[in-house]
Amino acid sequence: MNRDETRGRGGRGGEARRDARGRQRGEARVEGRAARTTAAPAQRARAGDPARGAAYDTLRAVAGSDAYANLVLPPLLRERRVVGRDAAFATELAYGTLRLQGRYDAVLAQAASRPLDQVDPPVLDVLRLGAHQLLGMRVATHAAVSETVGLARERVGAGAAQFVNAVLRRVSERSLEEWLTRIGDAADPQGDDPVARLAVVESHPAWVVRAMRESLVGSGRSADELGSLLAADNAAPRVTLVARPGLVSPEELAEQTGARPAGLASTALVMAGGDPGDVPAVRDGLAGVQDEGSQLVTLAFAAVPVEGKDERWLDLCAGPGGKAALLGALAAQRGARLVANEVQPHRTRLVAQALRAVPRAAVEEVRTGDGRLVGDQEPGAYDRVLLDAPCTGLGALRRRPESRWRRTPADLATLSALQRELLASAIAAVRPGGVVGYVTCSPHLAETQLVVLDAVRAAARAGTSVEVVDATPVVAQVAPSWEPVAGRTDVQLWPHVHGTDAMHLTLLRRA
Numbered sequence: 001m002n003r004d005e006t007r008g009r010g011g012r013g014g015e016a017r018r019d020a021r022g023r024q025r026g027e028a029r030v031e032g033r034a035a036r037t038t039a040a041p042a043q044r045a046r047a048g049d050p051a052r053g054a055a056y057d058t059l060r061a062v063a064g065s066d067a068y069a070n071l072v073l074p075p076l077l078r079e080r081r082v083v084g085r086d087a088a089f090a091t092e093l094a095y096g097t098l099r100l101q102g103r104y105d106a107v108l109a110q111a112a113s114r115p116l117d118q119v120d121p122p123v124l125d126v127l128r129l130g131a132h133q134l135l136g137m138r139v140a141t142h143a144a145v146s147e148t149v150g151l152a153r154e155r156v157g158a159g160a161a162q163f164v165n166a167v168l169r170r171v172s173e174r175s176l177e178e179w180l181t182r183i184g185d186a187a188d189p190q191g192d193d194p195v196a197r198l199a200v201v202e203s204h205p206a207w208v209v210r211a212m213r214e215s216l217v218g219s220g221r222s223a224d225e226l227g228s229l230l231a232a233d234n235a236a237p238r239v240t241l242v243a244r245p246g247l248v249s250p251e252e253l254a255e256q257t258g259a260r261p262a263g264l265a266s267t268a269l270v271m272a273g274g275d276p277g278d279v280p281a282v283r284d285g286l287a288g289v290q291d292e293g294s295q296l297v298t299l300a301f302a303a304v305p306v307e308g309k310d311e312r313w314l315d316l317c318a319g320p321g322g323k324a325a326l327l328g329a330l331a332a333q334r335g336a337r338l339v340a341n342e343v344q345p346h347r348t349r350l351v352a353q354a355l356r357a358v359p360r361a362a363v364e365e366v367r368t369g370d371g372r373l374v375g376d377q378e379p380g381a382y383d384r385v386l387l388d389a390p391c392t393g394l395g396a397l398r399r400r401p402e403s404r405w406r407r408t409p410a411d412l413a414t415l416s417a418l419q420r421e422l423l424a425s426a427i428a429a430v431r432p433g434g435v436v437g438y439v440t441c442s443p444h445l446a447e448t449q450l451v452v453l454d455a456v457r458a459a460a461r462a463g464t465s466v467e468v469v470d471a472t473p474v475v476a477q478v479a480p481s482w483e484p485v486a487g488r489t490d491v492q493l494w495p496h497v498h499g500t501d502a503m504h505l506t507l508l509r510r511a
């Protein structure tokens with residue numbers, strides 16, 4: 001991303017188009033803001049670079065109202081008519097700044113003349129945006145500093161602008177590599193605390209770094225991969241489409257979009273660019289946007305053999321419906337029927353929407369209900385039960401830029417208790433000989449292996465025998481290029497290895 005470098009070289013806009021305050025007058029006309037002179041004064045005051053302004057407003061909403069960046073930014077961009085390259089710039093600026101906030105705060109703490117806890121939060125957000133332009137995006141230094149100082153002046157005031165100018169100039173005096181060494185050394189002065197070093201350098205809370213190390217080792221990989229894993233969390237995920245079997249073929253979808261095969265799951269295609277919402281097959285529900293890891297675990301769940309009939313499938317926690325739509329398409333091909341259950345009514349509606357293109361005969365019911373009760377209400381009623389459990393989402397940190405700073409170890413206790421109850425219910429809802437797929441988008445051992453272990457033991461205590469099925473041949477069947485990890489029967493995907501979210505899959509069969 002080098003929007004401002006391009007301008008500097010005489011592209012659309014450029015320094016010649018900036019006025020004395022660094023504002024881009026020509027750019028404003030290009031993007032139609034000149035037509036907004038009837039806007040309220042508060043809106044007119046926000047006349048700077050709309051992309052940077054939208055990124056700033058997103059950071060403020062995330063900090064001030066606990067908002068989710070990926071729900072705030074896209075409507076802001078639409079409302080302000082920020083499109084194309086400028087929208088991509090705003091997105092990378094907002095999401096990248098949020099992901100790398102820990103790294104930039106460590107840099108800013110060294111570059112600022114006062115401790116960061118004495119810097120007003122709006123000013124700190126402006127500084128973080130400036131740091132990301134200087135160290136994380138290829139924005140030319142003069143543009144990064146002058147535009148960010150302009151943003152500070154417009155949104156916070158002249159005093160703040162001076163402070164921002166001074167701090168960003170100090171940030172710009174060193175390269176990213178130099179800063180990483182400095183902040184790493186400050187966090188780990190004796191060189192004996194790799195977790196503290198990685199936490200600032202790769203911008204994750206220390207407890208997450210420790211948990212990721214344990215998850216890597218616990219799933220049969222090397223702790224040496226930790227740095228690569230954390231770095232992968234800091235990169236924007238590719239946009240992956242699912243071609244729902246029987247509704248649209250991967251080839252047809254590739255033709256519509258120019259997308260190319262993602263590499264693991266046969267249904268998965270990576271978009272080269274553009275808005276997936278513009279793709280006809282996506283609009284019609286024949287295809288969808290779905291991480292390749294989510295596709296892979298769903299395909300494997302559907303592929304594992306069950307003993308006897310294979311007619312009735314349950315998706316216990318279905319909202320918003322990505323896996324349900326893939327399962328529904330597969331069920332239609334195999335003459336099975338899907339029940340999709342979700343506890344939150346508004347998410348149930350999203351499931352129904354996701355399933356709109358699946359043949360009616362394959363969808364028995366889309367309903368709102370507490371999955372914890374299903375085992376008691378419908379004992380042994382299903383041949384397959386998918387439990388895609390509510391979890392911390394620590395495997396999808398790339399996708400949810402602010403979530404690593406929001407999650408706490410206390411969430412684990414609450415969520416893993418819920419996961420245990422839901423898994424007990426899933427086991428009770430499947431008939432003897434049927435299978436349960438336990439899935440999380442977290443690799444945390446407390447949400448994956450420990451939940452499964454406890455659920456199998458609890459089922460045995462209750463007189464229900466459950467065996468762990470080796471998932472590796474099933475995953476190898478649906479994704480021939482996937483490589484199993486020696487000694488493991490569950491499957492843990494990783495962003496730094498597979499380019500997917502860190503999805504976990506355990507397959508269980510009720511004896």
Ligand SMILES: C[S@@+](CC[C@H](N)C(=O)[O-])C[C@H]1O[C@@H](n2cnc3c(N)ncnc32)[C@H](O)[C@@H]1O
Pocket residue numbers: 294316317318319320321322323324341342343344347369370371372388389390391
């Ligand atoms: C990880 S998401 C499922 C994602 C979904 N399978 C997909 O692919 O789109 C977990 C879902 O579980 C739902 N949930 C949480 N507690 C539940 C409960 N007690 N019963 C049923 N669903 C629940 C959440 O509202 C959330 O929609």
